[in-house]
Amino acid sequence: MIKIRVPATSANLGPGFDCLGLALNIWNEISFEPANKITYHAKGEGAEKLNKGTKNLLTKAFTYVHEICGKELKGFNIQAENEILMSSGLGSSAAAIIAGLYGANELLNKPLNEDELLILATDMEGHPDNVAPALLGGLVVSVTSDDEIITRRYEIPEWSIVIVKPNVEWLTKTARAVLPKSISRTDAVYNIGRAVLVVDALRNSDLELLQNVMDDRLHQTYRLKHISGGMAAYKTAKQFGAAALSGAGPSIICFVPSEKAEQAKTEIMFRFEERGIATKALITSPSIRGVHRV
Numbered sequence: 001m002i003k004i005r006v007p008a009t010s011a012n013l014g015p016g017f018d019c020l021g022l023a024l025n026i027w028n029e030i031s032f033e034p035a036n037k038i039t040y041h042a043k044g045e046g047a048e049k050l051n052k053g054t055k056n057l058l059t060k061a062f063t064y065v066h067e068i069c070g071k072e073l074k075g076f077n078i079q080a081e082n083e084i085l086m087s088s089g090l091g092s093s094a095a096a097i098i099a100g101l102y103g104a105n106e107l108l109n110k111p112l113n114e115d116e117l118l119i120l121a122t123d124m125e126g127h128p129d130n131v132a133p134a135l136l137g138g139l140v141v142s143v144t145s146d147d148e149i150i151t152r153r154y155e156i157p158e159w160s161i162v163i164v165k166p167n168v169e170w171l172t173k174t175a176r177a178v179l180p181k182s183i184s185r186t187d188a189v190y191n192i193g194r195a196v197l198v199v200d201a202l203r204n205s206d207l208e209l210l211q212n213v214m215d216d217r218l219h220q221t222y223r224l225k226h227i228s229g230g231m232a233a234y235k236t237a238k239q240f241g242a243a244a245l246s247g248a249g250p251s252i253i254c255f256v257p258s259e260k261a262e263q264a265k266t267e268i269m270f271r272f273e274e275r276g277i278a279t280k281a282l283i284t285s286p287s288i289r290g291v292h293r294v
Contacts, residue, residue, distance in 0.1 A: 009091035014214035015194035061100025089247030094130035137290035175248035187217040210242035233271035240264035
Protein backbone atom coordinates (compact mmCIF):
# COMPACT_ATOMS: atom_id res chain seq x y z
CA MET A 1 0.00 0.00 0.00
CA ILE A 2 1.10 3.55 -0.64
CA LYS A 3 -0.34 6.86 0.54
CA ILE A 4 0.12 10.20 -1.19
CA ARG A 5 -0.87 13.82 -0.63
CA VAL A 6 -1.70 16.36 -3.33
CA PRO A 7 -2.28 20.11 -2.76
CA ALA A 8 -5.00 22.49 -3.81
CA THR A 9 -3.95 25.16 -6.29
CA SER A 10 -5.03 28.65 -7.23
CA ALA A 11 -4.52 29.64 -10.85
CA ASN A 12 -4.62 32.94 -12.77
CA LEU A 13 -3.72 34.99 -9.65
CA GLY A 14 -5.16 38.19 -11.08
CA PRO A 15 -3.45 39.01 -14.39
CA GLY A 16 -1.74 35.61 -14.85
CA PHE A 17 -4.58 34.19 -16.93
CA ASP A 18 -4.02 30.50 -17.74
CA CYS A 19 -0.28 30.68 -16.95
CA LEU A 20 0.22 31.25 -13.18
CA GLY A 21 -0.58 28.74 -10.47
CA LEU A 22 0.20 28.48 -6.76
CA ALA A 23 0.13 25.35 -4.57
CA LEU A 24 -1.72 25.79 -1.28
CA ASN A 25 -1.58 24.09 2.11
CA ILE A 26 -4.92 22.37 1.56
CA TRP A 27 -4.56 18.66 0.88
CA ASN A 28 -6.24 15.55 -0.43
CA GLU A 29 -4.73 12.34 0.94
CA ILE A 30 -5.13 9.17 -1.11
CA SER A 31 -4.18 5.58 -0.35
CA PHE A 32 -3.82 2.74 -2.86
CA GLU A 33 -4.07 -0.83 -1.54
CA PRO A 34 -4.05 -4.03 -3.65
CA ALA A 35 -7.51 -5.60 -4.10
CA ASN A 36 -9.43 -7.89 -6.43
CA LYS A 37 -10.78 -5.00 -8.50
CA ILE A 38 -10.69 -1.21 -8.73
CA THR A 39 -12.77 0.32 -5.95
CA TYR A 40 -12.94 3.95 -4.84
CA HIS A 41 -14.27 5.65 -1.73
CA ALA A 42 -13.96 9.27 -0.63
CA LYS A 43 -14.43 11.05 2.68
CA GLY A 44 -14.68 14.79 3.19
CA GLU A 45 -15.23 17.30 0.42
CA GLY A 46 -17.22 16.01 -2.54
CA ALA A 47 -17.73 12.55 -1.05
CA GLU A 48 -21.45 12.41 -1.83
CA LYS A 49 -20.82 13.11 -5.52
CA LEU A 50 -17.64 11.07 -5.88
CA ASN A 51 -18.98 7.93 -4.21
CA LYS A 52 -21.71 7.38 -6.81
CA GLY A 53 -19.34 5.21 -8.87
CA THR A 54 -15.74 4.26 -9.49
CA LYS A 55 -15.26 6.30 -12.66
CA ASN A 56 -13.86 9.72 -11.84
CA LEU A 57 -10.84 11.80 -12.82
CA LEU A 58 -8.58 10.09 -10.30
CA THR A 59 -9.36 6.55 -11.41
CA LYS A 60 -9.25 7.61 -15.08
CA ALA A 61 -5.78 9.06 -14.57
CA PHE A 62 -4.71 5.93 -12.67
CA THR A 63 -5.87 3.79 -15.59
CA TYR A 64 -4.32 6.14 -18.16
CA VAL A 65 -0.79 5.59 -16.83
CA HIS A 66 -1.20 1.83 -17.13
CA GLU A 67 -2.39 2.23 -20.73
CA ILE A 68 0.46 4.57 -21.66
CA CYS A 69 3.06 2.28 -20.11
CA GLY A 70 1.53 -0.92 -21.48
CA LYS A 71 1.05 -2.36 -18.00
CA GLU A 72 -1.70 -4.67 -16.80
CA LEU A 73 -4.27 -2.84 -14.68
CA LYS A 74 -4.58 -4.72 -11.40
CA GLY A 75 -7.18 -4.23 -8.71
CA PHE A 76 -6.72 -1.54 -6.09
CA ASN A 77 -8.81 -0.16 -3.26
CA ILE A 78 -8.44 3.62 -3.53
CA GLN A 79 -9.38 5.66 -0.46
CA ALA A 80 -9.43 9.48 -0.53
CA GLU A 81 -9.72 11.98 2.32
CA ASN A 82 -10.47 15.29 0.65
CA GLU A 83 -9.95 18.78 2.02
CA ILE A 84 -10.01 20.56 -1.37
CA LEU A 85 -13.36 22.21 -2.05
CA MET A 86 -14.89 21.04 -5.33
CA SER A 87 -16.12 23.40 -8.07
CA SER A 88 -14.37 26.20 -6.23
CA GLY A 89 -11.46 27.44 -8.35
CA LEU A 90 -9.01 25.57 -6.10
CA GLY A 91 -7.89 22.91 -8.56
CA SER A 92 -9.87 19.90 -7.31
CA SER A 93 -9.89 18.34 -10.78
CA ALA A 94 -6.15 18.97 -11.20
CA ALA A 95 -5.50 17.38 -7.80
CA ALA A 96 -7.51 14.29 -8.79
CA ILE A 97 -5.62 13.95 -12.07
CA ILE A 98 -2.20 14.38 -10.46
CA ALA A 99 -3.09 11.95 -7.66
CA GLY A 100 -4.14 9.25 -10.13
CA LEU A 101 -1.12 9.72 -12.39
CA TYR A 102 1.40 9.95 -9.57
CA GLY A 103 -0.08 7.06 -7.61
CA ALA A 104 -0.01 4.74 -10.61
CA ASN A 105 3.51 5.83 -11.52
CA GLU A 106 4.77 5.10 -8.01
CA LEU A 107 3.13 1.68 -7.95
CA LEU A 108 4.70 0.83 -11.34
CA ASN A 109 8.18 1.83 -10.07
CA LYS A 110 8.29 5.23 -11.76
CA PRO A 111 8.38 4.50 -15.51
CA LEU A 112 7.48 8.14 -16.19
CA ASN A 113 9.55 11.17 -15.24
CA GLU A 114 8.18 14.48 -13.95
CA ASP A 115 8.01 16.10 -17.41
CA GLU A 116 6.11 13.13 -18.81
CA LEU A 117 3.64 13.20 -15.93
CA LEU A 118 3.05 16.91 -16.53
CA ILE A 119 2.35 16.30 -20.23
CA LEU A 120 -0.17 13.56 -19.40
CA ALA A 121 -1.82 15.75 -16.76
CA THR A 122 -2.07 18.68 -19.16
CA ASP A 123 -3.54 16.39 -21.80
CA MET A 124 -6.28 15.38 -19.36
CA GLU A 125 -6.88 18.83 -17.85
CA GLY A 126 -6.52 20.85 -21.06
CA HIS A 127 -4.01 23.36 -19.66
CA PRO A 128 -1.09 23.24 -17.21
CA ASP A 129 -1.80 26.18 -14.88
CA ASN A 130 -3.29 24.04 -12.06
CA VAL A 131 -1.70 20.64 -12.69
CA ALA A 132 1.84 22.10 -12.74
CA PRO A 133 1.80 23.47 -9.15
CA ALA A 134 -0.13 20.41 -7.95
CA LEU A 135 2.73 18.29 -9.28
CA LEU A 136 5.69 20.56 -8.49
CA GLY A 137 4.57 22.72 -5.55
CA GLY A 138 5.33 26.43 -5.13
CA LEU A 139 4.47 29.13 -7.64
CA VAL A 140 4.68 27.86 -11.21
CA VAL A 141 4.65 29.77 -14.48
CA SER A 142 3.74 27.40 -17.30
CA VAL A 143 3.25 27.73 -21.04
CA THR A 144 2.75 25.17 -23.80
CA SER A 145 5.10 25.18 -26.78
CA ASP A 146 4.64 22.62 -29.57
CA ASP A 147 4.94 19.25 -27.81
CA GLU A 148 6.48 20.50 -24.57
CA ILE A 149 5.42 22.41 -21.50
CA ILE A 150 7.84 25.06 -20.32
CA THR A 151 7.71 25.75 -16.60
CA ARG A 152 9.53 27.84 -14.05
CA ARG A 153 8.96 27.06 -10.39
CA TYR A 154 9.54 29.48 -7.51
CA GLU A 155 9.50 28.81 -3.79
CA ILE A 156 7.28 31.35 -2.10
CA PRO A 157 7.75 32.60 1.47
CA GLU A 158 4.95 32.49 4.03
CA TRP A 159 1.80 34.42 3.20
CA SER A 160 -1.56 34.51 4.96
CA ILE A 161 -4.19 33.64 2.38
CA VAL A 162 -7.94 33.95 2.88
CA ILE A 163 -10.24 31.93 0.62
CA VAL A 164 -14.00 32.33 0.57
CA LYS A 165 -16.18 30.12 -1.61
CA PRO A 166 -19.86 31.01 -2.12
CA ASN A 167 -22.27 28.11 -2.41
CA VAL A 168 -23.39 28.89 -5.96
CA GLU A 169 -23.49 26.78 -9.09
CA TRP A 170 -20.56 27.83 -11.24
CA LEU A 171 -19.63 25.37 -13.96
CA THR A 172 -16.31 25.56 -15.83
CA LYS A 173 -18.16 25.77 -19.14
CA THR A 174 -20.11 28.77 -17.81
CA ALA A 175 -16.91 30.44 -16.60
CA ARG A 176 -15.44 30.08 -20.10
CA ALA A 177 -18.63 31.04 -21.93
CA VAL A 178 -18.86 34.51 -20.34
CA LEU A 179 -15.41 35.55 -21.61
CA PRO A 180 -15.10 37.82 -24.67
CA LYS A 181 -14.06 36.25 -27.96
CA SER A 182 -11.31 38.86 -28.46
CA ILE A 183 -9.42 41.45 -26.40
CA SER A 184 -7.74 44.75 -27.18
CA ARG A 185 -3.98 45.24 -27.42
CA THR A 186 -4.28 47.70 -24.52
CA ASP A 187 -5.81 45.06 -22.26
CA ALA A 188 -3.21 42.47 -23.30
CA VAL A 189 -0.35 44.83 -22.45
CA TYR A 190 -2.07 45.75 -19.17
CA ASN A 191 -2.02 42.10 -18.09
CA ILE A 192 1.42 41.14 -19.41
CA GLY A 193 3.31 43.64 -17.27
CA ARG A 194 1.26 42.98 -14.17
CA ALA A 195 1.67 39.21 -14.43
CA VAL A 196 5.45 39.62 -14.31
CA LEU A 197 5.17 41.88 -11.28
CA VAL A 198 2.80 39.49 -9.48
CA VAL A 199 5.54 36.85 -9.61
CA ASP A 200 8.07 39.34 -8.25
CA ALA A 201 5.74 40.47 -5.46
CA LEU A 202 4.93 36.92 -4.37
CA ARG A 203 8.59 35.90 -4.34
CA ASN A 204 9.59 38.90 -2.23
CA SER A 205 6.62 39.09 0.18
CA ASP A 206 5.80 42.54 -1.15
CA LEU A 207 2.11 42.96 -0.31
CA GLU A 208 2.02 46.62 -1.34
CA LEU A 209 3.28 45.76 -4.82
CA LEU A 210 0.95 42.77 -5.05
CA GLN A 211 -2.04 44.97 -4.23
CA ASN A 212 -1.05 47.37 -7.00
CA VAL A 213 -0.58 44.74 -9.73
CA MET A 214 -3.23 42.08 -8.99
CA ASP A 215 -5.80 43.66 -11.31
CA ASP A 216 -6.91 41.94 -14.49
CA ARG A 217 -8.70 42.86 -17.72
CA LEU A 218 -9.01 39.45 -19.37
CA HIS A 219 -11.42 37.45 -17.22
CA GLN A 220 -12.21 38.66 -13.69
CA THR A 221 -14.73 41.42 -14.41
CA TYR A 222 -16.65 39.29 -16.90
CA ARG A 223 -16.92 36.42 -14.42
CA LEU A 224 -17.62 38.46 -11.29
CA LYS A 225 -20.67 39.97 -13.00
CA HIS A 226 -22.20 36.49 -13.18
CA ILE A 227 -21.37 35.37 -9.62
CA SER A 228 -24.02 36.59 -7.19
CA GLY A 229 -22.31 38.78 -4.59
CA GLY A 230 -18.97 38.24 -6.30
CA MET A 231 -18.15 41.86 -7.12
CA ALA A 232 -19.07 43.10 -3.65
CA ALA A 233 -16.98 40.35 -2.04
CA TYR A 234 -14.04 41.11 -4.33
CA LYS A 235 -14.17 44.84 -3.50
CA THR A 236 -14.28 44.05 0.22
CA ALA A 237 -11.32 41.69 -0.13
CA LYS A 238 -9.30 44.44 -1.82
CA GLN A 239 -9.69 46.58 1.28
CA PHE A 240 -7.65 44.02 3.23
CA GLY A 241 -4.99 42.96 0.75
CA ALA A 242 -4.35 41.67 -2.77
CA ALA A 243 -7.50 40.00 -4.04
CA ALA A 244 -8.52 38.00 -7.08
CA LEU A 245 -10.82 35.29 -8.28
CA SER A 246 -9.21 31.94 -7.53
CA GLY A 247 -8.89 30.20 -10.87
CA ALA A 248 -12.14 30.65 -12.77
CA GLY A 249 -14.03 31.22 -9.50
CA PRO A 250 -16.34 31.38 -7.74
CA SER A 251 -13.95 31.55 -4.76
CA ILE A 252 -12.25 34.80 -3.81
CA ILE A 253 -8.58 34.56 -2.81
CA CYS A 254 -6.96 37.35 -0.80
CA PHE A 255 -3.35 37.75 0.35
CA VAL A 256 -3.46 39.65 3.64
CA PRO A 257 -1.35 40.59 6.67
CA SER A 258 -1.70 37.70 9.12
CA GLU A 259 -3.23 39.91 11.82
CA LYS A 260 -6.08 40.88 9.47
CA ALA A 261 -6.86 37.39 8.15
CA GLU A 262 -9.78 36.56 10.46
CA GLN A 263 -11.44 39.94 9.96
CA ALA A 264 -10.98 39.72 6.20
CA LYS A 265 -12.52 36.25 6.12
CA THR A 266 -15.54 37.37 8.15
CA GLU A 267 -16.24 40.47 6.07
CA ILE A 268 -15.78 38.76 2.69
CA MET A 269 -18.15 35.99 3.83
CA PHE A 270 -20.68 38.60 4.90
CA ARG A 271 -20.87 40.06 1.37
CA PHE A 272 -22.23 36.74 0.15
CA GLU A 273 -24.26 35.88 3.22
CA GLU A 274 -26.14 39.20 3.21
CA ARG A 275 -27.55 38.00 -0.12
CA GLY A 276 -28.60 34.71 1.40
CA ILE A 277 -25.64 32.79 -0.07
CA ALA A 278 -23.94 30.27 2.22
CA THR A 279 -20.15 30.15 2.16
CA LYS A 280 -17.17 28.03 3.09
CA ALA A 281 -14.04 29.89 4.12
CA LEU A 282 -10.55 29.15 5.35
CA ILE A 283 -7.18 30.72 6.05
CA THR A 284 -4.19 28.97 4.53
CA SER A 285 -0.70 29.57 3.12
CA PRO A 286 1.38 28.62 0.07
CA SER A 287 2.89 25.15 -0.15
CA ILE A 288 6.40 24.61 -1.47
CA ARG A 289 5.57 20.91 -1.86
CA GLY A 290 3.55 19.35 -4.62
CA VAL A 291 2.27 15.78 -4.70
CA HIS A 292 4.34 13.41 -2.57
CA ARG A 293 4.30 10.10 -0.72
CA VAL A 294 3.67 10.00 3.01
